[in-house]
Amino acid sequence: MDASVIEILSLKAGDYFVPPDHREKVCLLSDGTLMVSQSYATDMWVLSYVENLKHSDFGFEQKTVSTDEVKEAYGGASSTSGHSNANNTHRQNQVTRMIREAVGRKASDIHFRVQREQVEVWYRIDGRLLKAHTYSLIDGHEMCATLYSSMCDVAKATFIPSQSQRARVAASFVEHLGVSGARIESRPTDTGYLMVLRLFHRVDLEKMSISGSGYMPSQEKLLRKMLRSPLGVNIFSGPTGSGKSTSLQLLMTLLLRAMNHELHLLTIEDPPEYPILGAVQTPILARDQSPAAVSAAWTEAISNAVRLDPDTMMVGEMGDVSAAMAAMRLAMTGHPTWTTLHANDCIQILQRLEDMGAPLALLTDSSIITGLINQSLVRKLCECKVKYTGNEEIPEDLHEHISQFCEPSNVYLKRPGGCPKCDGSGEIGRTVLAEVCIPNQELMDVFKRHGKVQARRHWVNKMDGVTKTQHLISLINQGLVDPDTGSREIQLDQDARTL
Numbered sequence: 001m002d003a004s005v006i007e008i009l010s011l012k013a014g015d016y017f018v019p020p021d022h023r024e025k026v027c028l029l030s031d032g033t034l035m036v037s038q039s040y041a042t043d044m045w046v047l048s049y050v051e052n053l054k055h056s057d058f059g060f061e062q063k064t065v066s067t068d069e070v071k072e073a074y075g076g077a078s079s080t081s082g083h084s085n086a087n088n089t090h091r092q093n094q095v096t097r098m099i100r101e102a103v104g105r106k107a108s109d110i111h112f113r114v115q116r117e118q119v120e121v122w123y124r125i126d127g128r129l130l131k132a133h134t135y136s137l138i139d140g141h142e143m144c145a146t147l148y149s150s151m152c153d154v155a156k157a158t159f160i161p162s163q164s165q166r167a168r169v170a171a172s173f174v175e176h177l178g179v180s181g182a183r184i185e186s187r188p189t190d191t192g193y194l195m196v197l198r199l200f201h202r203v204d205l206e207k208m209s210i211s212g213s214g215y216m217p218s219q220e221k222l223l224r225k226m227l228r229s230p231l232g233v234n235i236f237s238g239p240t241g242s243g244k245s246t247s248l249q250l251l252m253t254l255l256l257r258a259m260n261h262e263l264h265l266l267t268i269e270d271p272p273e274y275p276i277l278g279a280v281q282t283p284i285l286a287r288d289q290s291p292a293a294v295s296a297a298w299t300e301a302i303s304n305a306v307r308l309d310p311d312t313m314m315v316g317e318m319g320d321v322s323a324a325m326a327a328m329r330l331a332m333t334g335h336p337t338w339t340t341l342h343a344n345d346c347i348q349i350l351q352r353l354e355d356m357g358a359p360l361a362l363l364t365d366s367s368i369i370t371g372l373i374n375q376s377l378v379r380k381l382c383e384c385k386v387k388y389t390g391n392e393e394i395p396e397d398l399h400e401h402i403s404q405f406c407e408p409s410n411v412y413l414k415r416p417g418g419c420p421k422c423d424g425s426g427e428i429g430r431t432v433l434a435e436v437c438i439p440n441q442e443l444m445d446v447f448k449r450h451g452k453v454q455a456r457r458h459w460v461n462k463m464d465g466v467t468k469t470q471h472l473i474s475l476i477n478q479g480l481v482d483p484d485t486g487s488r489e490i491q492l493d494q495d496a497r498t499l
């Protein structure tokens, strides 16, 4: 065959196009030869390119060669950077459109599941995962690669699917989409990789209130009391995605407003994700992402903060004992501190601190630990809800719980198949399930002597503590939450079993 008529298909805009930064990996010729560099034989991009080719009508034969040979094949071919830029812009627009759509649907996360033959895109909306799109491998992969390589603030902009990577999306790409920022995290899987884009929705704090987020009036009163306290550590707990960051952001905003912004509220976060108007927000500065380096950075940042003359501190999380100790030292030096911790109920926070290795004498001092809060989110019924009475086709044990713990005539269920407003799910939006406790020394002494279970009993029986179970039952009795949905968060008989 006359070599002069062989064209380099991978240089042409279209289905077989190979962007310049992949041109040492593969070269596709019009005679059906696909040259693949041995060094990149297992490269994710190459695999997806080959897979895509297999699904096209183009007959080809794969040849494994050296990287130099691939480069040579492109030889003196003229630069096609114009094509590359066009492709990049096209992909960026595609990603931007998707983010806009996801924000519009109030999604908190976008998941890209990159598999052998296709890419599935899922949105998390109100805690539920919904499949939104399916792309060809090459389309989906290029969107992920474009997102990471050209839309993020990263020092090394090379997306490597075989590694775990994280980055923040550059503000210029997302600011106009209704989010304050976005973060991506990726990890290889057995069939490709997973990329998760977390969207930080801009919330209108002016319009938000504690009661509006679902706290009961008695709980709101306690939170306001904590805000006024001149000392102590107040700890929010709850599972990931429980909205504790949003609640904290709201409380800090209320605090600043109450003080007419004449307050030095210093935050330490990894990294700051939700803007708090009037606060000085600082990221932790870890040497690298190893747990030891991150832990050291937290402790260092909290210790360092005292010398930055704060009035009130907000510490993103107390991940380990040294961070917890540093936060307690802040409180002891007269700096009210707000922070978060993973725990399943408000009294369990004390247990967690003890398990982490914090000294019992400190964590049971009611002048140091001044606020214990736990929250999770539960989906709310849509207006299309139906009355429970007359629609009793639900599991037997749930019937028993409703008749035992609720007022059946006030209970509503989600309508099977929903309505257009709730996307057919019967539920729309979420509300808070919470526990709020201002510990007194008596409660602390019960915990010290008898442990968590007795302390919880003391809180409920002697201090009128409202448990999340009680909060849930009150929401069910107001017809706001479906009992089945609610039971997935907390069993209705939990208090009866544990208190």
Ligand SMILES: [Zn+2]
Pocket: 382, 383, 384, 385, 418, 419, 420, 421, 422, 423, 424, 426, 427
């Ligand atoms: Zn509905």
